[in-house]
Amino acid sequence: EPEVTQTPSHQVTQMGQEVILRCVPISNHLYFYWYRQILGQKVEFLVSFYNNEISEKSEIFDDQFSVERPDGSNFTLKIRSTKLEDSAMYFCASGAGGTRDTQYFGPGTRLTVL
């Protein structure tokens, strides 16, 4: 069964550094999402992406964040200058049909900002 994959599984970085989290969505999916979960808190929506542009973003997704689909397979989340409070598990998800379909989640990348 196809799966969403994410790399790396764990990323440790210094405050102020840029990080890029990578995701490979399921190949025939058209809708892509990033979520994050700070330890002990809810899974929170960050951004959705469709047709090569952001379709929706949350308040969390400020100018420090960006997403890109650089080729036909990868979907990346970049944090330009990490802060301590960016430490969280970041989940990528993909779906075939937007609101009318299920989202399939990757295993997550644990980001630790020191």
Next chain:
Amino acid sequence: AQSVSQHNHHVILSEAASLELGCNYSYGGTVNLFWYVQYPGQHLQLLLKYFSGDPLVKGIKGFEAEFIKSKFSFNLRKPSVQWSDTAEYFCAVNALQGSQGNLIFGKGTKLSVKP
């Protein structure tokens, strides 16, 4: 703003006990409803979903959930839990109007099943 409430933070049951996990949402419009499960060390997996039709939906591993529109609820049930059901369970909704499908999650309920 939409929100999802899961009333139980941690539930501890013995094997063969019945399970019901509560989920309520706040949104006046039409929603899709989901339960995801996260087994220890694994990623979020879809357990079941409700889009329309029969409000009693059946999912994998013997789980079911009932959508009660008047109560804004989507409680998860299983008549007899197993040790392998130990996991964290997340209720989620997405609004059909004004949304591209982003999910709003509850805080999750950790289920521990004692053998």
